[in-house]
Amino acid sequence: MATLDRSAAEALDAADPIAFLRDRFALPDDLVYLDGNSLGARPVSAExxxxxxxxxxxxxxxxxxxxxxxxxxxxxxxxxxxxxxxxxxxxxxxxxxxxxxxxxxxxxxxxxxxxxxxxxxxxxxxxxxxxxxxxxxxxxxxxxxxxxxxxxxxxxxxxxxxxxxxxxxxxxxxxxxxxxxxxxxxxxxxxxxxxxxxxxxxxxxxxxxxxxxxxxxxxxxxxxxxxxxxxxxxxxxxxxxxxxxxxxxxxxxxxxxxxxxxxxxxxxxxxxxxxxxxxxxxxxxxxxxxxxSLQGATPEQLAAKARGLTALFVDLVDRYCQEVEIASPRDARRRGGQVALRHPWAYPLVQALAARGVIGDFRSPDLARFGFAPAYIRYVDVVAAVEILRAVLDGDDLSRPEFAVRQAVT
Ligand SMILES: Cc1ncc(COP(=O)(O)O)c(C=O)c1O
The missing domain is CATH 3.40.640.10 (Type I PLP-dependent aspartate aminotransferase-like (Major domain))
Structure with missing residues (x-):
């Protein structure tokens, strides 16, 4: 992925008025957690x-x-x-x-x-x-x-x-x-x-x-x-x-x-x-x-950041991962904090991404779903996720048998 994308994402993070919220969450350094629409991250203070x-x-x-x-x-x-x-x-x-x-x-x-x-x-x-x-x-x-x-x-x-x-x-x-x-x-x-x-x-x-x-x-x-x-x-x-x-x-x-x-x-x-x-x-x-952990951010700020994150994701997927279909509205005002990608191998795709540190989830029959919780997801995380998505699509991960085994919770 172009260096340009990463530096543009860094600039967006630097200008993000609610970037201060991220420090309130305990997230593993090596994980891009795009499933806050299923289970939100743990507030540091909760422990x-x-x-x-x-x-x-x-x-x-x-x-x-x-x-x-x-x-x-x-x-x-x-x-x-x-x-x-x-x-x-x-x-x-x-x-x-x-x-x-x-x-x-x-x-x-x-x-x-x-x-x-x-x-x-x-x-x-x-x-x-x-x-x-x-x-x-x-x-x-x-x-x-x-x-x-x-x-x-x-x-x-x-x-x-x-x-x-x-x-x-x-x-x-x-x-x-x-x-x-x-x-x-x-x-x-x-x-x-x-x-x-x-x-x-x-x-x-x-x-x-x-x-x-x-x-x-x-x-x-x-x-x-x-x-x-x-x-x-x-x-x-x-x-x-x-x-x-x-x-x-x-x-x-x-x-x-x-x-x-x-x-x-x-x-x-x-x-x-x-x-x-x-x-x-x-x-x-x-x-x-x-x-x-959300205090200090208005619903409008959270929504604007969610729109910004999902718009960047859609744009990068469109540019770099054309073999997957965007199954969410393209108009950011009509889209919530998540983006669904349609792919015939969506289940192994989600598993393969998770093995490489990008957590999303699978919704039957063919959707890989990614949530962009505006409180703690950064624009650089979006770039990292699409880089890893590209790598998965380029490799042979999707045909690996261990990624085809359905778990109880998908
Ligand atoms: C829109 C919606 N409503 C309700 C639920 C389920 O609520 P609960 O299991 O907490 O009763 C979910 C769970 O994901 C949901 O997405």
Whole structure:
């Protein structure tokens, strides 16, 4: 690859207004980690925080740590740190459970805010858990699940019979961004609530729930929020819906006063009414460090850097690796923080790259997917990744039998 590319990338890194974030992450020197859209990098601070929590707060403080170490109020602090990345207010955000569980709670609660309507609309191309959950919620409520092939087909599926539209903001395969403001407006024009899955957005894109007018949202804590494997997820409900919002899983942590041990149920104020049971404290602390590691960067800055990184990657792949096809939108404004490359040998390609220190992932049947987490990926990493991609394509790695062996997690 031309020396020119490397020096141009160095200049882009030098001018990057959020370059300071990278030092907050513990990344191996010899790795180009392009999978932060699946599992974010570890914040440096997480090791110390979790070690202290295990050793002192759990080991010595024991039950007292719920008060003394602030475990009980940790979800509220995380929600306050997360809210600006969502374009929401802190009391509209709750940190709890998994994305799948939060989606179920919000689909049911949302549909109940629109009594008399008979359908939920979801998208077939969305992450499968979203479809499974939407189907189950629809079955439970006796509603029809109306599916569309992609976001472009959504407006035609919206009418006065639809209660909730549930959509992923970013296509998990191609990285294509749906028009959240436009589709939310289309939903509202038909009296439909708009629920966004922001798993591939928050921490990488300019999410603006207030600006979009969105009603409800969910998303993962372990991707661009860097909360660690299996970190808790979040759920968001616009303030105008709080009064009527009833979770179908009203565990005691969703009660206004859990320690009143009241046999009667009074929901907590705000989005906290969407919590359920005791939070997984150690995972919660990982998420606290993950969200803290993004402080100081705005969603606009994160999105601009993601666009810059993916644009450089697309440009270099176009120039130097013409045997792979770009399977993501070419317009950077329509692309999330990831780029998918289509290649008939995509699985061995991902394995061969990993063996040479470039980590991406594989999505069946023929996509090699690369995430460019704007908080810690540098422009020079993009150049290095394409150099190694070129080397893999030039060698005989793709036919090596060990790279054809499918692992459980791809
Ligand atoms: C868009 C999207 N939604 C939901 C999930 C799954 O969420 P969880 O397994 O945390 O419930 C994923 C996982 O990758 C995802 O990409």
């Amino acid at each position: 110390r925080r979790l070690a202290a929590a295990v050793r002192d707060e759990w080991g010595t403080g024991l039950i007292r740590s719920w008060n003394d170490a602030g475990w009980y109020t940790e979800p509220d602090r995380i929600a306050a740190g997360l809210a600006p990345l969502l374009g929401a207010d802190a009391d509209e955000v709750v940190v709890a459970d998994s994305t799948s569980v939060n989606l179920f709670k919000l689909l049911v609660a949302g549909a109940r805010l629109r009594p008399g309507r008979s359908a939920i609309v979801a998208c077939e191309a969305d992450f499968p858990t979203d479809l499974y959950i939407a189907r189950a919620a629809a079955e439970l409520l006796g509603l029809e699940l109306r599916t569309v092939p992609g976001p472009d087909a959504v407006p035609a599926a919206l009418d006065a019979g639809v209660a909730v539209l549930a959509l992923c903001h970013v296509d998990f395969r191609s990285g294509a961004i749906a028009d959240a403001a436009g589709l939310t407006a289309a939903a509202h024009a038909a009296g439909v609530l708009a629920l966004w899955d922001l798993s591939h957005s928050t921490g990488a894109l300019d999410v603006d729930l207030h600006g979009w007018g969105a009603d409800l949202a969910v998303g993962c804590g372990y991707k661009y929020l860097n909360g660690g494997p299996g970190a808790p997820a979040y759920a968001v409900a616009a303030r105008k819906h709080h009064a009527g919002l009833r979770t179908p899983l009203p565990g005691w942590f969703s009660h206004a006063d859990p320690f009143a041990f009241d046999p009667g149920y009074t929901p907590a104020p705000g989005a906290r009414r969407l919590a359920c049971g005791t939070p997984p404290v150690l995972s919660l602390l990982g998420l606290a460090e993950g969200v803290a």
